[in-house]
Amino acid sequence: MTTFVDRVELHVAAGNGGHGCASVHREKFKPLGGPDGGNGGRGGDVILVVDQDVTTLLDYHHHPHRKATNGQPGAGDNREGKNGTDLILPVPDGTVVLDGNGEVLADMVGQGTRFVAGQGGRGGLGNAALSSARRKAPGFALLGEPGEGRDIVLELKTVADVALVGYPSAGKSSLISVLSAAKPKIADYPFTTLVPNLGVVTAGETVYTIADVPGLIPGASQGKGLGLEFLRHVERCEVLVHVLDTATLESDRDPVSDLDAIEEELGQYGGLGDRPRVVVLNKIDIPDGKDLADMIRPDLEARGYRVFEVSAVARQGLKELSYALAEIVATARAAKPVQEATRIVIRPKAVDDAGFTVTQEGEGFFRVRGEKPERWVRQTDFNNDEAVGYLADRLNRLGVEDALLKAGARAMDGVAIGPEDNAVVFDWEPTVSAGAEMLGRRGEDHRFEAPRPASQRRRDRDAARDEAQGEYDGFSPF
Numbered sequence: 001m002t003t004f005v006d007r008v009e010l011h012v013a014a015g016n017g018g019h020g021c022a023s024v025h026r027e028k029f030k031p032l033g034g035p036d037g038g039n040g041g042r043g044g045d046v047i048l049v050v051d052q053d054v055t056t057l058l059d060y061h062h063h064p065h066r067k068a069t070n071g072q073p074g075a076g077d078n079r080e081g082k083n084g085t086d087l088i089l090p091v092p093d094g095t096v097v098l099d100g101n102g103e104v105l106a107d108m109v110g111q112g113t114r115f116v117a118g119q120g121g122r123g124g125l126g127n128a129a130l131s132s133a134r135r136k137a138p139g140f141a142l143l144g145e146p147g148e149g150r151d152i153v154l155e156l157k158t159v160a161d162v163a164l165v166g167y168p169s170a171g172k173s174s175l176i177s178v179l180s181a182a183k184p185k186i187a188d189y190p191f192t193t194l195v196p197n198l199g200v201v202t203a204g205e206t207v208y209t210i211a212d213v214p215g216l217i218p219g220a221s222q223g224k225g226l227g228l229e230f231l232r233h234v235e236r237c238e239v240l241v242h243v244l245d246t247a248t249l250e251s252d253r254d255p256v257s258d259l260d261a262i263e264e265e266l267g268q269y270g271g272l273g274d275r276p277r278v279v280v281l282n283k284i285d286i287p288d289g290k291d292l293a294d295m296i297r298p299d300l301e302a303r304g305y306r307v308f309e310v311s312a313v314a315r316q317g318l319k320e321l322s323y324a325l326a327e328i329v330a331t332a333r334a335a336k337p338v339q340e341a342t343r344i345v346i347r348p349k350a351v352d353d354a355g356f357t358v359t360q361e362g363e364g365f366f367r368v369r370g371e372k373p374e375r376w377v378r379q380t381d382f383n384n385d386e387a388v389g390y391l392a393d394r395l396n397r398l399g400v401e402d403a404l405l406k407a408g409a410r411a412m413d414g415v416a417i418g419p420e421d422n423a424v425v426f427d428w429e430p431t432v433s434a435g436a437e438m439l440g441r442r443g444e445d446h447r448f449e450a451p452r453p454a455s456q457r458r459r460d461r462d463a464a465r466d467e468a469q470g471e472y473d474g475f476s477p478f
Protein backbone atom coordinates (compact mmCIF):
# COMPACT_ATOMS: atom_id res chain seq x y z
CA MET A 1 0.00 0.00 0.00
CA THR A 2 1.27 3.44 -0.75
CA THR A 3 1.45 5.84 2.11
CA PHE A 4 0.15 9.26 1.38
CA VAL A 5 1.18 12.08 3.59
CA ASP A 6 -0.39 15.46 3.15
CA ARG A 7 0.44 17.06 6.48
CA VAL A 8 3.80 16.99 8.21
CA GLU A 9 5.50 18.77 11.04
CA LEU A 10 8.92 19.93 10.06
CA HIS A 11 11.68 21.25 12.26
CA VAL A 12 14.06 23.43 10.38
CA ALA A 13 17.32 24.86 11.64
CA ALA A 14 19.32 27.28 9.59
CA GLY A 15 23.09 27.22 9.88
CA ASN A 16 24.90 29.19 12.56
CA GLY A 17 27.13 32.01 11.52
CA GLY A 18 30.83 31.40 12.01
CA HIS A 19 32.59 33.38 14.72
CA GLY A 20 34.82 36.22 13.76
CA CYS A 21 38.48 35.82 14.51
CA ALA A 22 40.60 38.02 16.77
CA SER A 23 44.15 37.84 15.56
CA VAL A 24 47.16 40.10 15.24
CA HIS A 25 49.39 40.03 12.23
CA ARG A 26 52.84 38.70 12.99
CA GLU A 27 55.92 39.02 10.90
CA LYS A 28 59.59 38.84 11.62
CA PHE A 29 60.79 42.22 12.91
CA LYS A 30 57.18 43.46 12.89
CA PRO A 31 55.66 41.93 15.97
CA LEU A 32 52.46 43.99 15.99
CA GLY A 33 51.33 44.29 12.43
CA GLY A 34 47.75 45.18 13.19
CA PRO A 35 44.57 43.17 13.49
CA ASP A 36 44.06 40.56 10.79
CA GLY A 37 41.24 38.35 12.10
CA GLY A 38 38.82 37.45 9.31
CA ASN A 39 35.03 37.42 9.44
CA GLY A 40 33.02 34.30 10.06
CA GLY A 41 30.95 32.86 7.24
CA ARG A 42 27.18 33.15 7.01
CA GLY A 43 25.09 30.16 8.08
CA GLY A 44 23.07 28.45 5.35
CA ASP A 45 19.35 29.23 4.97
CA VAL A 46 16.65 26.60 4.86
CA ILE A 47 14.58 27.31 1.76
CA LEU A 48 11.41 25.61 0.59
CA VAL A 49 11.04 25.56 -3.18
CA VAL A 50 8.12 24.32 -5.24
CA ASP A 51 9.26 21.51 -7.48
CA GLN A 52 6.72 20.04 -9.87
CA ASP A 53 8.48 16.69 -9.77
CA VAL A 54 7.72 16.32 -6.10
CA THR A 55 4.21 15.13 -5.37
CA THR A 56 4.16 14.16 -1.74
CA LEU A 57 5.50 15.28 1.62
CA LEU A 58 6.44 11.72 2.48
CA ASP A 59 10.12 12.49 2.61
CA TYR A 60 9.58 15.04 5.37
CA HIS A 61 7.42 12.61 7.26
CA HIS A 62 10.37 10.24 7.42
CA HIS A 63 12.97 12.92 8.06
CA PRO A 64 11.33 15.82 9.89
CA HIS A 65 14.53 17.46 11.12
CA ARG A 66 16.41 19.51 8.56
CA LYS A 67 19.47 21.62 9.15
CA ALA A 68 21.53 23.79 6.90
CA THR A 69 25.28 23.88 7.39
CA ASN A 70 27.07 26.35 9.61
CA GLY A 71 29.34 29.11 8.46
CA GLN A 72 33.02 28.55 9.19
CA PRO A 73 34.88 30.75 11.64
CA GLY A 74 37.17 33.40 10.31
CA ALA A 75 40.92 32.96 10.67
CA GLY A 76 44.08 35.02 10.97
CA ASP A 77 45.69 36.60 7.96
CA ASN A 78 42.28 38.08 7.05
CA ARG A 79 40.90 34.77 5.99
CA GLU A 80 37.10 34.77 5.85
CA GLY A 81 35.19 31.71 7.01
CA LYS A 82 33.34 29.82 4.34
CA ASN A 83 29.60 30.42 4.13
CA GLY A 84 27.29 27.57 5.05
CA THR A 85 25.39 25.97 2.19
CA ASP A 86 21.70 26.77 1.84
CA LEU A 87 19.51 23.77 2.32
CA ILE A 88 16.93 23.57 -0.47
CA LEU A 89 13.86 21.54 0.40
CA PRO A 90 11.71 20.70 -2.62
CA VAL A 91 7.98 20.69 -1.90
CA PRO A 92 4.98 19.87 -4.09
CA ASP A 93 3.02 22.57 -5.86
CA GLY A 94 0.25 23.68 -3.57
CA THR A 95 2.08 23.30 -0.27
CA VAL A 96 0.81 25.54 2.49
CA VAL A 97 3.30 26.50 5.20
CA LEU A 98 1.90 27.13 8.67
CA ASP A 99 3.56 28.10 11.91
CA GLY A 100 3.06 26.20 15.14
CA ASN A 101 -0.12 28.15 15.88
CA GLY A 102 -1.72 27.23 12.57
CA GLU A 103 -1.16 30.62 11.00
CA VAL A 104 -0.41 30.59 7.29
CA LEU A 105 3.11 31.76 6.54
CA ALA A 106 3.14 30.95 2.86
CA ASP A 107 0.89 29.48 0.25
CA MET A 108 3.27 28.03 -2.28
CA VAL A 109 1.78 27.82 -5.74
CA GLY A 110 3.77 27.69 -8.96
CA GLN A 111 7.01 26.06 -9.98
CA GLY A 112 10.01 27.71 -8.35
CA THR A 113 8.11 29.56 -5.64
CA ARG A 114 10.49 30.00 -2.71
CA PHE A 115 10.02 30.53 0.98
CA VAL A 116 12.87 31.01 3.43
CA ALA A 117 11.77 28.88 6.36
CA GLY A 118 14.92 29.52 8.38
CA GLN A 119 17.36 32.36 8.02
CA GLY A 120 21.03 31.51 8.42
CA GLY A 121 22.93 33.35 11.17
CA ARG A 122 25.28 36.13 10.16
CA GLY A 123 28.93 35.52 10.54
CA GLY A 124 30.67 37.52 13.24
CA LEU A 125 33.04 40.27 12.21
CA GLY A 126 36.70 39.60 12.79
CA ASN A 127 38.85 42.10 14.63
CA ALA A 128 40.24 43.44 11.35
CA ALA A 129 36.77 44.59 10.33
CA LEU A 130 36.12 45.96 13.80
CA SER A 131 39.18 48.15 13.92
CA SER A 132 38.64 51.84 13.56
CA ALA A 133 40.35 55.07 14.45
CA ARG A 134 38.97 54.58 17.96
CA ARG A 135 39.81 50.91 18.25
CA LYS A 136 43.03 50.35 16.40
CA ALA A 137 43.61 46.79 17.48
CA PRO A 138 40.47 45.26 18.93
CA GLY A 139 41.27 42.35 21.15
CA PHE A 140 37.94 40.71 20.37
CA ALA A 141 35.75 39.61 17.52
CA LEU A 142 32.01 39.20 17.16
CA LEU A 143 30.34 35.86 17.59
CA GLY A 144 28.46 34.31 14.74
CA GLU A 145 24.71 34.42 15.21
CA PRO A 146 22.78 31.24 15.72
CA GLY A 147 20.70 30.19 12.72
CA GLU A 148 16.95 30.56 12.95
CA GLY A 149 15.23 27.44 14.20
CA ARG A 150 11.55 26.93 13.59
CA ASP A 151 8.80 24.36 13.81
CA ILE A 152 6.53 24.56 10.82
CA VAL A 153 3.70 22.51 9.41
CA LEU A 154 3.45 21.69 5.74
CA GLU A 155 0.06 20.92 4.27
CA LEU A 156 -0.51 19.76 0.75
CA LYS A 157 -3.44 21.06 -1.23
CA THR A 158 -3.40 19.59 -4.67
CA VAL A 159 -3.77 22.22 -7.33
CA ALA A 160 -6.37 20.85 -9.73
CA ASP A 161 -8.87 22.70 -11.87
CA VAL A 162 -11.51 19.99 -11.79
CA ALA A 163 -12.34 17.76 -8.86
CA LEU A 164 -14.30 14.53 -9.07
CA VAL A 165 -16.36 13.58 -6.04
CA GLY A 166 -18.67 10.66 -5.48
CA TYR A 167 -19.34 7.37 -3.76
CA PRO A 168 -16.72 4.65 -3.78
CA SER A 169 -16.75 2.68 -7.04
CA ALA A 170 -18.74 5.35 -8.91
CA GLY A 171 -15.93 5.35 -11.47
CA LYS A 172 -13.99 8.51 -10.60
CA SER A 173 -10.59 6.98 -11.14
CA SER A 174 -11.82 5.26 -14.30
CA LEU A 175 -12.86 8.66 -15.62
CA ILE A 176 -9.47 10.20 -14.93
CA SER A 177 -7.80 7.29 -16.64
CA VAL A 178 -9.78 7.81 -19.86
CA LEU A 179 -9.76 11.63 -19.84
CA SER A 180 -6.04 11.92 -19.22
CA ALA A 181 -2.85 9.93 -19.43
CA ALA A 182 -2.90 9.18 -15.70
CA LYS A 183 -3.11 5.54 -14.73
CA PRO A 184 -4.72 5.39 -11.31
CA LYS A 185 -5.64 2.15 -9.66
CA ILE A 186 -9.14 0.99 -10.59
CA ALA A 187 -11.01 -1.87 -8.98
CA ASP A 188 -14.52 -2.93 -8.13
CA TYR A 189 -14.14 -2.67 -4.37
CA PRO A 190 -14.86 0.50 -2.39
CA PHE A 191 -12.01 2.77 -1.38
CA THR A 192 -9.68 1.64 -4.10
CA THR A 193 -8.36 5.17 -4.21
CA LEU A 194 -6.57 6.07 -1.01
CA VAL A 195 -4.78 9.16 -2.24
CA PRO A 196 -5.92 11.78 -4.69
CA ASN A 197 -5.05 11.10 -8.33
CA LEU A 198 -4.14 13.87 -10.66
CA GLY A 199 -4.37 13.88 -14.44
CA VAL A 200 -3.80 16.44 -17.16
CA VAL A 201 -6.53 16.86 -19.79
CA THR A 202 -6.16 18.58 -23.14
CA ALA A 203 -9.38 19.73 -24.75
CA GLY A 204 -8.85 21.92 -27.77
CA GLU A 205 -6.83 24.96 -26.69
CA THR A 206 -7.35 24.37 -23.01
CA VAL A 207 -5.16 22.25 -20.80
CA TYR A 208 -6.42 21.60 -17.31
CA THR A 209 -5.85 19.26 -14.42
CA ILE A 210 -8.38 16.90 -12.96
CA ALA A 211 -8.21 15.19 -9.58
CA ASP A 212 -10.33 12.65 -7.77
CA VAL A 213 -10.51 12.18 -4.06
CA PRO A 214 -11.11 8.93 -2.22
CA GLY A 215 -14.79 7.93 -2.28
CA LEU A 216 -17.16 9.64 0.12
CA ILE A 217 -19.96 7.99 2.03
CA PRO A 218 -22.68 9.37 4.30
CA GLY A 219 -21.11 10.21 7.64
CA ALA A 220 -17.78 11.10 6.05
CA SER A 221 -17.91 14.34 8.01
CA GLN A 222 -17.88 12.23 11.18
CA GLY A 223 -14.90 10.35 9.86
CA LYS A 224 -16.75 7.43 8.26
CA GLY A 225 -14.95 5.77 5.41
CA LEU A 226 -11.84 7.78 4.75
CA GLY A 227 -13.54 10.89 6.06
CA LEU A 228 -13.45 14.30 4.55
CA GLU A 229 -9.83 15.17 5.11
CA PHE A 230 -8.99 14.65 1.46
CA LEU A 231 -11.39 17.39 0.47
CA ARG A 232 -8.54 19.75 1.30
CA HIS A 233 -7.25 18.74 -2.09
CA VAL A 234 -10.27 19.99 -3.95
CA GLU A 235 -10.45 23.33 -2.16
CA ARG A 236 -8.63 25.07 -4.96
CA CYS A 237 -10.62 23.58 -7.84
CA GLU A 238 -12.73 25.64 -10.20
CA VAL A 239 -15.43 23.08 -10.73
CA LEU A 240 -16.77 20.09 -8.83
CA VAL A 241 -17.96 17.07 -10.77
CA HIS A 242 -20.41 14.70 -9.16
CA VAL A 243 -19.71 11.25 -10.51
CA LEU A 244 -22.85 9.18 -10.05
CA ASP A 245 -23.13 5.46 -10.53
CA THR A 246 -26.24 4.61 -12.59
CA ALA A 247 -25.66 0.90 -12.26
CA THR A 248 -25.12 0.39 -8.57
CA LEU A 249 -26.35 -2.92 -7.26
CA GLU A 250 -27.06 -1.63 -3.80
CA SER A 251 -30.83 -1.54 -3.38
CA ASP A 252 -30.93 1.43 -1.04
CA ARG A 253 -29.05 3.71 -3.41
CA ASP A 254 -29.84 5.62 -6.57
CA PRO A 255 -27.97 8.43 -8.32
CA VAL A 256 -30.18 11.22 -7.01
CA SER A 257 -29.99 10.21 -3.36
CA ASP A 258 -26.25 9.64 -3.83
CA LEU A 259 -25.96 13.21 -5.05
CA ASP A 260 -27.90 14.51 -2.07
CA ALA A 261 -25.78 12.49 0.34
CA ILE A 262 -22.52 13.80 -1.15
CA GLU A 263 -23.83 17.38 -1.13
CA GLU A 264 -24.73 16.92 2.51
CA GLU A 265 -21.16 15.91 3.31
CA LEU A 266 -19.67 18.72 1.22
CA GLY A 267 -21.87 21.12 3.15
CA GLN A 268 -20.45 19.74 6.41
CA TYR A 269 -16.94 20.29 5.15
CA GLY A 270 -17.80 23.82 4.08
CA GLY A 271 -16.14 26.33 1.82
CA LEU A 272 -17.07 24.65 -1.44
CA GLY A 273 -20.55 26.10 -1.83
CA ASP A 274 -19.60 28.67 -4.44
CA ARG A 275 -17.99 26.19 -6.82
CA PRO A 276 -19.98 25.36 -9.95
CA ARG A 277 -21.15 21.75 -10.15
CA VAL A 278 -21.54 19.39 -13.02
CA VAL A 279 -23.22 15.98 -12.87
CA VAL A 280 -21.81 12.94 -14.62
CA LEU A 281 -24.01 9.89 -14.90
CA ASN A 282 -21.53 7.08 -15.37
CA LYS A 283 -21.77 3.45 -16.50
CA ILE A 284 -24.39 3.96 -19.23
CA ASP A 285 -22.82 1.09 -21.13
CA ILE A 286 -24.90 -1.10 -18.83
CA PRO A 287 -28.48 -1.14 -20.19
CA ASP A 288 -30.14 -0.62 -16.82
CA GLY A 289 -27.76 2.24 -16.18
CA LYS A 290 -28.67 3.94 -19.43
CA ASP A 291 -32.39 3.59 -18.67
CA LEU A 292 -32.00 5.02 -15.20
CA ALA A 293 -29.87 7.89 -16.52
CA ASP A 294 -32.48 8.86 -19.06
CA MET A 295 -35.13 8.71 -16.39
CA ILE A 296 -33.48 10.99 -13.83
CA ARG A 297 -31.80 13.38 -16.22
CA PRO A 298 -34.78 15.84 -16.52
CA ASP A 299 -35.05 15.89 -12.76
CA LEU A 300 -31.38 16.84 -12.33
CA GLU A 301 -31.55 19.43 -15.09
CA ALA A 302 -34.57 20.94 -13.43
CA ARG A 303 -32.39 21.40 -10.38
CA GLY A 304 -30.01 23.44 -12.51
CA TYR A 305 -27.23 20.91 -13.11
CA ARG A 306 -25.56 20.36 -16.42
CA VAL A 307 -25.77 16.62 -16.90
CA PHE A 308 -23.45 14.38 -18.90
CA GLU A 309 -24.12 10.73 -19.59
CA VAL A 310 -20.89 8.83 -20.01
CA SER A 311 -19.30 5.45 -19.85
CA ALA A 312 -15.72 5.42 -18.71
CA VAL A 313 -15.35 1.81 -19.71
CA ALA A 314 -16.96 2.10 -23.16
CA ARG A 315 -15.54 5.59 -23.62
CA GLN A 316 -18.85 7.21 -24.43
CA GLY A 317 -19.71 10.86 -23.98
CA LEU A 318 -16.18 11.75 -22.90
CA LYS A 319 -15.36 14.33 -25.52
CA GLU A 320 -18.43 16.37 -24.76
CA LEU A 321 -17.64 16.23 -21.04
CA SER A 322 -13.99 17.21 -21.37
CA TYR A 323 -14.82 20.17 -23.64
CA ALA A 324 -17.54 21.37 -21.32
CA LEU A 325 -15.14 21.21 -18.36
CA ALA A 326 -12.48 23.03 -20.41
CA GLU A 327 -14.94 25.79 -21.08
CA ILE A 328 -15.81 26.25 -17.41
CA VAL A 329 -12.14 26.21 -16.43
CA ALA A 330 -11.21 28.70 -19.14
CA THR A 331 -13.98 31.05 -18.06
CA ALA A 332 -12.92 30.82 -14.43
CA ARG A 333 -9.28 31.47 -15.33
CA ALA A 334 -10.18 34.50 -17.41
CA ALA A 335 -12.08 35.95 -14.47
CA LYS A 336 -9.10 35.58 -12.14
CA PRO A 337 -6.40 38.16 -11.67
CA VAL A 338 -3.21 36.91 -13.30
CA GLN A 339 -0.85 37.52 -10.41
CA GLU A 340 -2.54 35.06 -8.12
CA ALA A 341 0.13 32.41 -8.52
CA THR A 342 2.33 33.16 -5.56
CA ARG A 343 1.00 34.14 -2.21
CA ILE A 344 3.71 34.58 0.35
CA VAL A 345 2.63 36.19 3.56
CA ILE A 346 5.16 38.65 4.86
CA ARG A 347 4.74 39.76 8.39
CA PRO A 348 6.19 43.14 9.28
CA LYS A 349 8.16 43.11 12.51
CA ALA A 350 6.54 44.96 15.37
CA VAL A 351 9.27 47.42 16.20
CA ASP A 352 8.99 51.19 16.24
CA ASP A 353 11.01 53.63 14.13
CA ALA A 354 13.94 53.65 16.52
CA GLY A 355 14.40 49.94 15.82
CA PHE A 356 13.79 48.99 19.42
CA THR A 357 11.33 49.40 22.26
CA VAL A 358 11.80 49.86 25.98
CA THR A 359 9.07 48.73 28.33
CA GLN A 360 8.95 48.75 32.07
CA GLU A 361 7.92 45.38 33.43
CA GLY A 362 7.98 46.01 37.11
CA GLU A 363 9.70 47.96 39.83
CA GLY A 364 13.22 48.61 38.59
CA PHE A 365 13.00 46.20 35.67
CA PHE A 366 12.98 47.10 31.99
CA ARG A 367 12.95 45.12 28.79
CA VAL A 368 14.54 46.14 25.51
CA ARG A 369 13.23 44.51 22.35
CA GLY A 370 14.47 45.11 18.86
CA GLU A 371 16.24 43.33 16.09
CA LYS A 372 19.52 45.16 16.40
CA PRO A 373 20.01 45.14 20.17
CA GLU A 374 19.05 41.48 20.30
CA ARG A 375 21.39 40.60 17.48
CA TRP A 376 24.23 42.57 19.04
CA VAL A 377 23.80 40.72 22.31
CA ARG A 378 23.99 37.40 20.47
CA GLN A 379 27.17 38.55 18.79
CA THR A 380 28.86 39.42 22.03
CA ASP A 381 31.46 37.28 23.70
CA PHE A 382 30.71 38.02 27.34
CA ASN A 383 34.03 36.57 28.41
CA ASN A 384 35.76 39.45 26.77
CA ASP A 385 35.47 42.83 28.49
CA GLU A 386 36.42 44.68 25.38
CA ALA A 387 33.66 42.96 23.44
CA VAL A 388 31.20 43.96 26.15
CA GLY A 389 32.44 47.53 25.94
CA TYR A 390 31.88 47.48 22.22
CA LEU A 391 28.33 46.24 22.81
CA ALA A 392 27.75 49.10 25.23
CA ASP A 393 28.91 51.60 22.64
CA ARG A 394 26.62 50.17 20.02
CA LEU A 395 23.62 50.22 22.33
CA ASN A 396 24.44 53.74 23.36
CA ARG A 397 24.75 54.95 19.81
CA LEU A 398 21.40 53.43 18.92
CA GLY A 399 19.88 55.44 21.77
CA VAL A 400 19.06 52.59 24.11
CA GLU A 401 20.50 54.40 27.11
CA ASP A 402 18.59 57.58 26.40
CA ALA A 403 15.43 55.58 26.00
CA LEU A 404 16.03 53.80 29.30
CA LEU A 405 16.56 57.12 31.04
CA LYS A 406 13.39 58.48 29.50
CA ALA A 407 11.50 55.40 30.60
CA GLY A 408 12.61 56.12 34.15
CA ALA A 409 15.38 53.59 34.61
CA ARG A 410 17.94 54.27 37.30
CA ALA A 411 21.39 52.96 37.98
CA MET A 412 21.44 49.29 38.98
CA ASP A 413 17.93 48.64 37.68
CA GLY A 414 17.55 45.36 35.83
CA VAL A 415 17.56 45.54 32.08
CA ALA A 416 16.72 42.55 29.93
CA ILE A 417 17.51 42.52 26.26
CA GLY A 418 15.50 39.99 24.27
CA PRO A 419 12.29 37.98 24.61
CA GLU A 420 11.15 36.56 27.92
CA ASP A 421 12.39 33.05 27.29
CA ASN A 422 15.73 34.09 25.88
CA ALA A 423 16.98 37.33 27.31
CA VAL A 424 20.27 38.54 28.66
CA VAL A 425 19.81 40.47 31.88
CA PHE A 426 22.11 43.24 33.08
CA ASP A 427 22.30 45.60 35.99
CA TRP A 428 22.25 48.95 34.38
CA GLU A 429 25.17 51.27 34.93
CA PRO A 430 24.31 54.34 32.91
CA THR A 431 27.19 55.86 31.05
CA VAL A 432 25.29 58.84 29.67
CA SER A 433 25.06 60.60 33.01
CA ALA A 434 28.64 59.74 33.75
CA GLY A 435 29.80 61.54 30.66
CA ALA A 436 29.32 59.44 27.60
CA GLU A 437 31.45 61.81 25.57
CA MET A 438 34.50 60.53 27.34
CA LEU A 439 33.90 57.00 26.27
CA GLY A 440 36.79 55.35 24.66
CA ARG A 441 37.86 58.50 22.92
CA ARG A 442 41.42 58.17 24.02
CA GLY A 443 41.76 54.48 23.41
CA GLU A 444 40.64 53.59 26.88
CA ASP A 445 37.44 52.58 28.46
CA HIS A 446 36.92 53.89 31.97
CA ARG A 447 34.14 51.42 32.56
CA PHE A 448 36.77 48.76 32.98
CA GLU A 449 38.27 50.73 35.81
CA ALA A 450 35.17 49.87 37.76
CA PRO A 451 35.43 49.55 41.54
CA ARG A 452 35.36 45.79 41.21
CA PRO A 453 38.56 44.30 39.86
CA ALA A 454 38.25 42.24 36.72
CA SER A 455 38.78 38.99 38.59
CA GLN A 456 35.95 39.80 40.94
CA ARG A 457 33.68 40.70 38.07
CA ARG A 458 34.44 37.48 36.35
CA ARG A 459 33.68 35.50 39.48
CA ASP A 460 30.36 37.32 39.95
CA ARG A 461 29.49 36.74 36.40
CA ASP A 462 30.22 33.02 36.49
CA ALA A 463 28.13 32.66 39.61
CA ALA A 464 25.26 34.47 37.98
CA ARG A 465 25.50 32.35 34.91
CA ASP A 466 25.30 29.18 36.94
CA GLU A 467 22.22 30.58 38.58
CA ALA A 468 20.29 31.44 35.45
CA GLN A 469 21.34 30.24 32.09
CA GLY A 470 21.71 33.08 29.64
CA GLU A 471 21.64 35.71 32.35
CA TYR A 472 24.59 37.78 33.30
CA ASP A 473 23.70 39.51 36.52
CA GLY A 474 25.75 42.17 38.15
CA PHE A 475 27.53 42.89 34.95
CA SER A 476 26.70 45.71 32.63
CA PRO A 477 27.46 46.43 29.03
CA PHE A 478 26.38 50.00 29.53
Ligand SMILES: Nc1nc2c(ncn2[C@@H]2O[C@H](COP(=O)(O)OP(=O)(O)OP(=O)(O)O)[C@@H](O)[C@H]2O)c(=O)[nH]1
Binds near residue numbers: 185311
Ligand atom coordinates in the same frame (compact mmCIF):
# COMPACT_ATOMS: atom_id res chain seq x y z
N1 LIG B 1 -19.50 -1.04 -16.63
C1 LIG B 1 -18.82 0.00 -16.21
N2 LIG B 1 -18.03 -0.12 -15.15
C2 LIG B 1 -17.33 0.96 -14.77
C3 LIG B 1 -17.40 2.19 -15.42
N3 LIG B 1 -16.57 3.07 -14.78
C4 LIG B 1 -16.02 2.39 -13.78
N4 LIG B 1 -16.45 1.11 -13.76
C5 LIG B 1 -16.03 0.07 -12.82
O1 LIG B 1 -16.41 0.43 -11.52
C6 LIG B 1 -15.44 -0.05 -10.59
C7 LIG B 1 -14.94 1.09 -9.74
O2 LIG B 1 -14.26 2.01 -10.56
P1 LIG B 1 -13.21 3.06 -9.99
O3 LIG B 1 -12.84 3.95 -11.09
O4 LIG B 1 -12.14 2.36 -9.25
O5 LIG B 1 -14.17 3.82 -8.98
P2 LIG B 1 -13.82 5.01 -7.97
O6 LIG B 1 -14.94 5.96 -7.99
O7 LIG B 1 -12.48 5.55 -8.29
O8 LIG B 1 -13.83 4.23 -6.59
P3 LIG B 1 -13.02 4.55 -5.23
O9 LIG B 1 -11.62 4.86 -5.64
O10 LIG B 1 -13.09 3.31 -4.43
O11 LIG B 1 -13.70 5.70 -4.59
C8 LIG B 1 -14.35 -0.71 -11.42
O12 LIG B 1 -14.54 -2.08 -11.39
C9 LIG B 1 -14.56 -0.12 -12.78
O13 LIG B 1 -14.13 -0.99 -13.79
C10 LIG B 1 -18.26 2.29 -16.56
O14 LIG B 1 -18.42 3.31 -17.22
N5 LIG B 1 -18.95 1.17 -16.89
Ligand SMILES: [Mg+2]
Binds near residue numbers: 172173174185192193
Ligand atom coordinates in the same frame (compact mmCIF):
# COMPACT_ATOMS: atom_id res chain seq x y z
MG1 LIG C 1 -10.82 5.60 -7.28
